[in-house]
Amino acid sequence: MSGFTTSDEVRRYLGGIFETAFADAELGPKLAATGLVLKLAYTEPNATIIIDAPRQQVRVAQDGEQTDAAMTMSSDTGNEYWQGKVNLTFAIARGKVKVDGQVAKLLKLAPLSKKLFPVYVDRLRADGRQDLIVGG
């Protein structure tokens, strides 16, 4: 796996999977019901995305925008997470993921978000991005 090279790619794939989640008949309403506005700050390359659950929106964060909850991780870790390769509690303990605010609400959705792992991988494959698939 070689990893993302531009911020645009990070937004397209790691933001895109939340758009897929909002569109999902089962997961969409549950995600919205969390009422969470989550800031996902990816590094290497940098891209900061806001997941606005009540509005069911994914957008680019404005400078210094504050949210209820924030997670910071490398875009590699984000990519691995959506392929089911990252256990969040271990990653937090290792300092690979930093969390701020009530992120446990998201863990409640874990069984549902797991259903998106194959969707994420399929999208990478469909776009010819074998290079981003872990072990691919």
Next chain:
Amino acid sequence: MRPYDDIDLSSRAFWSTTAADREKTFALLRKERPVTWHPPVQDALLDDPDDPGYWAVVRHADIVAISRRNDVFVSGQGVLFENIPEEMLEASQSFLAMDPPRHTKIRKLVSAAFTPRQVARIEEAIRANAAEVVRELADAGSGADFVEHCAKKLPLRTLSDMMGVPEDRRVATAEAANDLVAWADPVHLAGREPLDMILTSQVYLHQVAFELADERRTHPADDLMTNLVRAEVDGERLTDEEIAAFFVLLSVAGNDTTRQTTSHVLKALTDFPDQRAWLAADYDGRIGLALEEFLRWASPVMTFRRTAVAEVELGGQRVLPGDKVVMFYPSGNWDTEAFADPNTFDLARDPNPHVAFGGGGVHFCLGSQVAKAQLRALFRELLRQLPEIRAGEPEYLAGNFVHAIRAMPCHF
């Protein structure tokens, strides 16, 4: 869809009552309907829309049968009554939630530290710690909280010594372990979200485990962590994640069970003075038998679950593959088919086939000998140093996992 039984075992309200109240419900089920189908736990940590419910198993004989038939009733699909995010289970359950052959191999790695012979080796340290803990309780003075000043201290020291937890991490490790069983108690939560509290505690325990594993790779010592970082299963070393999950399991299993049993027993010795006098009259000669009743009476772990992987008949019901089966240990320990006068705290009860360590089989409590060594040492010291000690009214913790006392004053 199977119809749910009318009896409620799944609500917060049920698990916020006292053990005596719950026993009335269990007694009725044991008598009339030993295996019943129930809806999932109310306000669970995790709402799983695909979860149809569980079979409640309340009879001693059925708990024993399920525990021993680990080929049919497996642990690998989870062992907690409640649904918890898979990420968190993976990070905290270790071999508790595994099946053979993996279970056998991982458990074997650590079992060497828990044999009677090895426990005999650490018993002297346990005795010295117990004497010190009781001295500290005496210094805290009559009226002190027994949980804070005594019950939680000995398991914390024993476990930290065995594992090699450094001095400055010990108290926080025990607190984190306690958080992991107190998620359903509003007082303990004090405004925190249950899952946030669990996440924070798990992360803390992992950090301690990662640090300690690194430390023991470069500076081996005579402790369990050193064995774990050196151990190989099928030619492979354990990963740090596997070690960290084991550390969480041990921290919870080692701290909370003995701590709760200690508190319940002081209360029982207060409520049954004749039993206390009987024990004190020949402590060393009688404690062996008495310990079993301590454990039955406390029933510190209230629930564990299994998942059926084959169709099987149980208590007149047809259990199907994929069905969850929940064992209610306090109910098994009050079953009149196994125990005469279960409401009597009878230290001379013999035989005493309690299921406080589980119903036998491959998941029988690994730390049972360590638990007994600690209870033996601590009550010897309590009755010696503070012969007049009495328990006040306990404050019970709400929840469906551990039979816990949050606080309890003691007087001497």
